[in-house]
Amino acid sequence: MTEAAPGRAPRRWRRALVAVGVAAVLGVLPVALSAGRVAWLSSGRTYGVQQAPERAVGMVLGAKADPSGPSAFLAARLDVAARLYEAGRIRAILVTGDGGAESNDEPMVMRTYLERRGVPADRIVEDPAGFDTYDSCVRARDVYGVSEMTVITQDYHLGRAIAICREVGIDAVGVxxxxxxxxxxxxxxxxxxxxxxxxxxxxxxxLTRRQPQPGAPDPSLLAAAES
Structure with missing residues (x-):
């Protein structure tokens, strides 16, 4: 049996380690660059309730809902929206999420919760096809005619939501x-x-300009904000 030449095994290990290192860098780099771009696009655009600039529309992004009501995380988002409305920082609220039966009709659950918090029914508009953050932002622009708004979600989610809105042409701030x-x-x-x-x-x-579920133009949100 021929023995391996001295030093060959260590060289193989070094090549393997270099390959692993390169793969790790190539995997981490896009994540870091995208996170940096989100931070840049959302910089200076997040506020507390009392400091938020006045906007006609606030959009609450959907999350898990049960037949009995919103999950704790979703309820917390809706509480922020109600406080913004009470403070006069927004005049109408777009509740966006999955309106399917399997998701317990998130927008309807959100509407019911806000109405119980004292937000008038005619100031709330439902988008049942906001299946993810990108869909919600694009449909706010294309279906509901929004050009500027306040986005409402959990703090860790806010940067990406603002970034998407700005990239699709909506002047967004967030709480x-x-x-x-x-x-x-x-x-x-x-x-x-x-x-x-x-x-x-x-x-x-x-990059691909993915199109969400289409819908006919709906003027009800802007009308609610102007009433």
């Missing part, structure tokens, strides 16, 4: 909920980590 960090830190960290791959999906959606 984020932070209360869930103290109540559900594990779920909060999971959501924060999820943003990194979600940023890459955002880049692909923007």
């Amino acid at each position: 984020g909920d932070t209360t869930m960090l103290g109540r559900f830190p594990y779920n909060w960290v999971k959501g924060w980590l999820r943003e990194f791959p979600a940023n890459l999906k955002m880049e692909w959606d923007l």
